[in-house]
Amino acid sequence: MAVDFKNIRIEKRPLFVPSLDEIGHIFRTSLQNNYAEVSVEMVDAPDLTQEPFLLANKGLNGNPKLVEVGGTPYLLPLPKPEKIYDLRDIARATNLEPAFFIGAGAGPHNYVGVNCEGIFNCNITDGILNQKSVISKVHGDDESIAVQFLSNDATDIGILGNIFASEGKPGKVLEIRVKKRLGSKNFIECLRNALETNYGNNHLVGLGGVFLLQEGRAHQHIMRKFPDQPITDEEGVNNWLKFYEMSAPLIALGTFTSGDGGDLDLRGQHFHSFSTHGEAGHYHNDTTPDEAEYLGYFNLAKEIIRIDQPVETHNLGKVSNSLNPPLIRIFTKVNPCNIRIGHSH
Numbered sequence: 130m131a132v133d134f135k136n137i138r139i140e141k142r143p144l145f146v147p148s149l150d151e152i153g154h155i156f157r158t159s160l161q162n163n164y165a166e167v168s169v170e171m172v173d174a175p176d177l178t179q180e181p182f183l184l185a186n187k188g189l190n191g192n193p194k195l196v197e198v199g200g201t202p203y204l205l206p207l208p209k210p211e212k213i214y215d216l217r218d219i220a221r222a223t224n225l226e227p228a229f230f231i232g233a234g235a236g237p238h239n240y241v242g243v244n245c246e247g248i249f250n251c252n253i254t255d256g257i258l259n260q261k262s263v264i265s266k267v268h269g270d271d272e273s274i275a276v277q278f279l280s281n282d283a284t285d286i287g288i289l290g291n292i293f294a295s296e297g298k299p300g301k302v303l304e305i306r307v308k309k310r311l312g313s314k315n316f317i318e319c320l321r322n323a324l325e326t327n328y329g330n331n332h333l334v335g336l337g338g339v340f341l342l343q344e345g346r347a348h349q350h351i352m353r354k355f356p357d358q359p360i361t362d363e364e365g366v367n368n369w370l371k372f373y374e375m376s377a378p379l380i381a382l383g384t385f386t387s388g389d390g391g392d393l394d395l396r397g398q399h400f401h402s403f404s405t406h407g408e409a410g411h412y413h414n415d416t417t418p419d420e421a422e423y424l425g426y427f428n429l430a431k432e433i434i435r436i437d438q439p440v441e442t443h444n445l446g447k448v449s450n451s452l453n454p455p456l457i458r459i460f461t462k463v464n465p466c467n468i469r470i471g472h473s474h
Contacts, residue, residue, distance in 0.1 A: 131215040131285055132437065139222055140393065140435040144195070145332035152336075152429065153303055159323035164421075165309035174302040174426055181378055182339055182426075183405075185252040185261040186229040189428035191296025194223055195335040195384050196230075197395055198290040202439035204235065205366070206359035208288065213239055214436065216284045219292070220253050223434055227254035229297030231339060231382040233401035233411070234290025235352070236264035240283040244355045246410055247286060248382055248401040252297055258284065265409035267353050267371045274351065274373060276409045291384045291399035293337020293430065302338070305425040310418035316340060316425070317385055317412070321398045324387035335433055337384040340425030342377045342402070345417035349375050349402065349410035366445060374416055375408040383412075386433075393435050394442050 149171045157169040177184040196219060203209045220228035229252045236247035245266040252259040258281045268275035286292075307316065314322070320336070328334045350370040360366055383400030403409040415421040 131213045131218060132211075134218045134222055137437040140438070142393070142433050142435075144335050144430055144433055145328060146429050146431055147334065149301060149303055149429065152334075155323045155327050156303070156305065156320055159319050160305070160307055163310060163312035163314050163319045164307035165311055166307060168304075168306040170304050171301055172304045174299055177339065177426065181341055182380055183261065184231060184339060185250050185259045186227070186297025188297055188299040189293070189295055189302050189338055189426065190300030191298035192225060193293070193295040193337070193428050193430045194225070195337060195386070195430040195433045196223060196290070196292040196294050196436065197393070197433065198234065198286055198292065198436045199288050200394065200396070200439045200442065201289060201445060202442050203288045205443070205445045206361045208244070208355040210238060210287070210355060212288045212437070213237070214286045214290065216249070216251055216286065217253065219294075219436065222436065223294050225294055225296060227252060227296050229295050230292050232290060232292035232337065233383040233399040234292070235287040236266075237279070237283050237285035238287045238355075239285060240279070241266060241277065244287075244352050246351050246401055247290070248403045248409055249286065249290065249292060250382060251284070260284070263403040263409050265351050265403070267351050272371055274408055274410070276403070276407050291396055293384050293428075295428070303427045305340070305427065306423065308422045310415060310421040315412070315414035316423050317383070317398050317400055321385040321387075324385070328387040330388035330391050332387070333390055333433070334387040335384060335430040336427045337430060338425060338427035340381050340400070340423055342379040342381065342415060342421070343424055344377050344422040345415050345420035346374050346376050347379055347402070347415050348413040349373055350413065351410045360445070373408070373410060375402075375404070375410060376406065379404050379408070379412075381412050390433065393433070394438060395433075
């Protein structure tokens, strides 16, 4: 059963919204340090329901927001599987209609039957769902990849999610094309680092969207079943996750921000990918830099909505930028608040 949205904390805050041209210039400079070929342009979004993207609505415009749900403290050191959030409740909380959600998070383990990765891709219009979401899980004794497309009755996010929400309307977006990776950073890390340098937490900026790894292969993970013993360090996390090399084309959905938002304790970046050839998971980086080719479409969010933020927090599993992500054991406290629905400006 999903959590009752009447009894959880919801914070809404405006984001700083520079022009797409300004963001494009910042991204172009950063990407040129990591890729041999770079193109960043402001364009009219293509129809993202069509191949190769296969999204549940056409565009990334119309009341764009970032939605961060739950968090890694509900997963590690020990999971809280009761933390389940219904996308229909999130639509009401974000005041969106239609509500087009794309992003990364833990899948609906209550529906699938086991802990899994969620690649959320769902549109709700007049109460009617167009569900294109996917999960991936570790399957069988050989720990192979199992991918499942979700039905319309599977509208839950488990434990955590990083979602870009909009009305799915056409409009201007940033189109980013890069080829041949020269540096060590992954595609999203280049973009996030550029935001951090130019805006940080003082002028919190957030984007979401979709990118396609068109050529090559990628290092990705899938969570195994929920741990039954506490995981508190890097070694424990890496032993628990199952890593794979997955093949392009991979369609990745998610969000990234210029900072952690201070007391909002944001994740920073989070993208999961799916495919039509039976592979899906949490994106770390491409493993074939000479072949790497990306095409992405992104839009700026105007507001961030923080849903059911954990009171106790840590950095385990939040940032996975390289083939061997630095997972640091840091436990801190955020100021506890009364359970309520609140608006903070």
